[in-house]
Amino acid sequence: RKEVEQDPGPFNVPEGATVAFNCTYSNSASQSFFWYRQDCRKEPKLLMSVYSSGNEDGRFTAQLNRASQYISLLIRDSKLSDSATYLCVVNGDMRFGAGTRLTVKP
Amino acid sequence: DVKVTQSSRYLVKRTGEKVFLECVQDMDHENMFWYRQDPGLGLRLIYFSYDVKMKEKGDIPEGYSVSREKKERFSLILESASTNQTSMYLCASTQSPEPQHFGDGTRLSIL
Numbered sequence: 508r509k510e511v512e513q514d515p516g517p518f519n520v521p522e523g524a525t526v527a528f529n530c531t532y533s534n535s536a537s538q539s540f541f542w543y544r545q546d547c548r549k550e551p552k553l554l555m556s557v558y559s560s561g562n563e564d565g566r567f568t569a570q571l572n573r574a575s576q577y578i579s580l581l582i583r584d585s586k587l588s589d590s591a592t593y594l595c596v597v598n599g600d601m602r603f604g605a606g607t608r609l610t611v612k613p
Numbered sequence: 614d615v616k617v618t619q620s621s622r623y624l625v626k627r628t629g630e631k632v633f634l635e636c637v638q639d640m641d642h643e644n645m646f647w648y649r650q651d652p653g654l655g656l657r658l659i660y661f662s663y664d665v666k667m668k669e670k671g672d673i674p675e676g677y678s679v680s681r682e683k684k685e686r687f688s689l690i691l692e693s694a695s696t697n698q699t700s701m702y703l704c705a706s707t708q709s710p711e712p713q714h715f716g717d718g719t720r721l722s723i724l
Contacts, residue, residue: 515653539710550703550715551656594656598710601646601671605655 510534511597513604521612524585528607530595531577539598540578542569544591545606551594554580585611616640619704619716627724632691634719636704642714644707645687647671647679649700650718656703662687694723 513530520526532540540557555562557569557578568581578595592606620635638645644663648656648671658671660679668679676698680688687706691698699722705713 539712541712543712550718552715553712556712596713598707598712601658601661601713603648603656605653 511595511602511604513595513607515605515607517608517610519610519612520585522585522587524611525581525583526585526609527579527581528593528595528609529577529579530597530604531575532597533576534597535573535576537597540569540571541596541598542578542580543594543596543603545594546591551603554593582609585609587611587613617704617706617714617716619702619719621719622717623720623722625722625724626691626694628693628695630691630694630723632694632721632723634689634691634702634704634721636687636689636706636716637685638687638706638714639685640706640708640714641684642706642708643684644709644713645681646705646707646713647677647687647689648703648705649673650703651700659689696723699723 510533542554543551544554545551561570566583570579590611592608594606595604616639618637646661647659662668662681678690702719704716707713
C-alpha cells in the first residue's frame with residue numbers, strides 16, 4: 508500500500524460546482540498535512556495547511572479525519588482558474604500523493 | 614519569502630555523463646529534499662537531508678547521490694546519466710513542521 512494515496516481524477520466540473528478531493532495516508536503518527544496546487548509545467552505551491560479542527564480559506568475548506576486517516580479538500584463555487592493538479596502531502600513521511608487533476612469548464 | 618533556487622530550468626546531457634543539479638535555499642532550513650516528477654507517477658522522493666553532511670535515501674535513490682556540504686546547498690548527482698533519468702527534478706526545503714517550499718524545477722533530458 509502506498510503511504511499517501513489520492514484519486515488521480517481527472518475531475519471535470521462546470522464553473523460554480525463544488526468539488527471534493529480525498530487523500531488517505533498510512534502513517535498514523537503523521538502530524539502535519541498540507542494541500543498544494545501545481546499548474547502545468549510549474550512547481551507545486553502551498554495552497555493550505557490542514558489543521559485538526561478543519562480550516563477554511565475563502566472557497567477552500569480542508570479537513571482531517573485521524574480515525575480514518577484521510578484529509579480532504581473542498582472547493583466551492585469553482586472558477587476556471589482553479590484548474591490545476593492538487594497534491595496532498597503528509598509531512599511526517601515527506602511523501603506526496605500523485606495528485607488529482609481538476610479541470611473547471613465554462 | 615522563502616527562496617529556493619535551482620541552478621538550471623532546462624538541461625540537456627548525454628548518456629554516461631556525470632550530471633550535477635544544484636539547489637540553494639536562503640532561509641536557513643535544516644531539511645532539504647530532491648524529488649523527480651514524471652507523468653502519472655507524481656512526485657517521488659529521491660534523497661533528503663536533515664542537516665549538513667547528512668543524507669537519507671528516499672524511495673528511488675538508485676543511480677543518484679547527493680551532497681550537503683553547506684546548510685544552504687543540496688546537490689543531486691547523477692553518476693552516469695541514463696535515458697530513464699529524463700525527468701522534472703524538484704528541490705524543496707523546510708523547517709519542520711512547516712510545509713516544504715519548492716524551487717522552480719529542472720527539466721533534465723538525457724539523450
